[in-house]
Amino acid sequence: MRKILTKYNNNHTYNFKYKMRKNIVAGNWKMNTTLPEGLKLAEEVNAAVAAAKPKCDVIICVPFTHLAPIAACIDQDVLGLGAENCADHASGAYTGEVSAPMVASTGATYVILGHSERRQYYGETSAILREKLGLALANGLTPIFCIGEVLEERENGTYNDVVKKQIEEALFDLSAEDFSKIILAYEPVWAIGTGKTATPDQAEDMHAHIRATIAAKYGNEVADNTSILYGGSCKPSNAAELFAKPDIDGGLIGGASLKCADFMGIVNAF
Numbered sequence: 001m002r003k004i005l006t007k008y009n010n011n012h013t014y015n016f017k018y019k020m021r022k023n024i025v026a027g028n029w030k031m032n033t034t035l036p037e038g039l040k041l042a043e044e045v046n047a048a049v050a051a052a053k054p055k056c057d058v059i060i061c062v063p064f065t066h067l068a069p070i071a072a073c074i075d076q077d078v079l080g081l082g083a084e085n086c087a088d089h090a091s092g093a094y095t096g097e098v099s100a101p102m103v104a105s106t107g108a109t110y111v112i113l114g115h116s117e118r119r120q121y122y123g124e125t126s127a128i129l130r131e132k133l134g135l136a137l138a139n140g141l142t143p144i145f146c147i148g149e150v151l152e153e154r155e156n157g158t159y160n161d162v163v164k165k166q167i168e169e170a171l172f173d174l175s176a177e178d179f180s181k182i183i184l185a186y187e188p189v190w191a192i193g194t195g196k197t198a199t200p201d202q203a204e205d206m207h208a209h210i211r212a213t214i215a216a217k218y219g220n221e222v223a224d225n226t227s228i229l230y231g232g233s234c235k236p237s238n239a240a241e242l243f244a245k246p247d248i249d250g251g252l253i254g255g256a257s258l259k260c261a262d263f264m265g266i267v268n269a270f
């Protein structure tokens, strides 16, 4: 739990409240590591997190092929495990797909959905993502749902509307109870893998906008309890400044999650 400054009151003294939502650092390995490499990295991260006792939950999201063997060698009370995607059908003739029940049966408990790479390269629409979300939730998986604008939308000033629409289209059919099970990740597409991080102020403005969008639909309590992670070139050198912002509850980490020392540098930024 973290004490955060909410606003100045009229006497120019501070109002504090305790933050109930979780701080989370999640790795997204993407399409990296062979199985032996992945097992080695997972064991290393598990040992490092166990020793560090961090002030946040730590999760790794790994390729499908790695889920069951990693589940067998890590302690999920120390290090959470997730997939990077799941199918929009529960089972059937969908060659090459991996379903939410299959992911759950490996022992993993999280799944990244709506990553910009899935939206961009595999044509994932809000309609498809609603199916995936429903299946993930029905199978007890916690979705880490990604949203974020592309560079053109940042530059033409439509980014707040774009992200609001992504949330409304994919998530606002959910009951408040189901919505409360979701972790959000704001990942400006122009910051992913580019080395160009959003400034802490740019990220905080968007996170506050996302929280206000949630509050308008589900109320302040649900909004206050939703963890919203930042993703996009987050590294040990910029994580502390980002995580210090009141509406940034951690990070979804790509490149820097592939080296244990870098990932732990971000985990320990809390």
Ligand code: 13P
Residues within 6 Å of the ligand: 028, 115, 187, 191, 192, 193, 194, 195, 231, 232, 233, 234, 252, 253, 254, 255, 256
């Ligand atoms: P990078 O940290 O490599 O920019 O990737 C972010 C990301 O896409 C995490 O999902």
